[in-house]
Amino acid sequence: MAEISPRFFTTSLLPVYEWLVLKGGRWRKIKLRVRVGYFHHPALGHSLIDTGYFNNDTLRGIVTSPFLSIYRALLRPSTLGHDPLSCSLALLRITRQEVQTLLISHFHADHIGRLRDFPNARIICSRRAWETYRLRSSFKNALSGVFGVLLPEDIETRLSFFEDAPMVEAPYELGRSYNLLNDGSLLVVDLPGHAEGHVGFCFPQLPKPFLYATDSQWLTQAIVEDRMPRFAASLVACDREMLRLSTEKVAIFVRRGGDVLLCHDINSHRYDLDAEGEAQT
Ligand SMILES: [Zn+2]
Numbered sequence: 001m002a003e004i005s006p007r008f009f010t011t012s013l014l015p016v017y018e019w020l021v022l023k024g025g026r027w028r029k030i031k032l033r034v035r036v037g038y039f040h041h042p043a044l045g046h047s048l049i050d051t052g053y054f055n056n057d058t059l060r061g062i063v064t065s066p067f068l069s070i071y072r073a074l075l076r077p078s079t080l081g082h083d084p085l086s087c088s089l090a091l092l093r094i095t096r097q098e099v100q101t102l103l104i105s106h107f108h109a110d111h112i113g114r115l116r117d118f119p120n121a122r123i124i125c126s127r128r129a130w131e132t133y134r135l136r137s138s139f140k141n142a143l144s145g146v147f148g149v150l151l152p153e154d155i156e157t158r159l160s161f162f163e164d165a166p167m168v169e170a171p172y173e174l175g176r177s178y179n180l181l182n183d184g185s186l187l188v189v190d191l192p193g194h195a196e197g198h199v200g201f202c203f204p205q206l207p208k209p210f211l212y213a214t215d216s217q218w219l220t221q222a223i224v225e226d227r228m229p230r231f232a233a234s235l236v237a238c239d240r241e242m243l244r245l246s247t248e249k250v251a252i253f254v255r256r257g258g259d260v261l262l263c264h265d266i267n268s269h270r271y272d273l274d275a276e277g278e279a280q281t
Helices: 066-075 084-091 127-135 138-143 220-224 230-236 240-255
Strands: 007-017 029-041 045-049 101-103 122-125 159-161 167-170 175-179 187-190 199-203 210-212 259-261
Touching (some): 007 084, 220 240, 220 259
Antiparallel strands (some): 167 175
């Protein structure tokens, strides 16, 4: 059995008011992280979970859309002027060119922003996420935080889908999940509600079963203390009831003894490389 050991690094920081992401939170700004995950497995090679935000180099040479310009102006991701992703990969002693596989949790811009910077990598995502993107107008996609200009033109030739993997039972009541590598080391868990086809990634063979629950919530504290923000969830979620059920699933996983990490949580986690220094502007 191949050993698989995930690492995460922060590629951007996003200041938001705490009350937006935590019920009963204060009127003070906290810095949400935008994480990218890394692991190596013989079947997939050097692999990333998501790519983080785009930066200025990513956008050079492509015709950007007015939707994306508005998004940039509103959120001002701290990655724009430099390349924290490559800096973090350097800490792992690999280069962008050596990354062979990208697993995409969902198609929001802070997760697929740098797909174009990996022109040779294969891409694996949810079929549901992909088909929803294909069927929607660019306006409706933009309203959902999905921008077609960030996708490489040849993406369909490099794409495969989680749903084509066999299913197994994931630990601690996460339910039937996709056994992506066929050896039980990485399970892709449906966590619907935040975005169409949104998934998390479970590593059940680590000393403590670990779930990267991506954007099920912003803060782990909101899950552990049952303090999910209603207002902000309604702004972003594609299905509020499904989001509630997914968050409950993650909460049960934590109560049963599982270890959870969210993409945007502000606290450092044992699997973080802690590249925060590189993410600061
Ligand atoms: Zn998202």
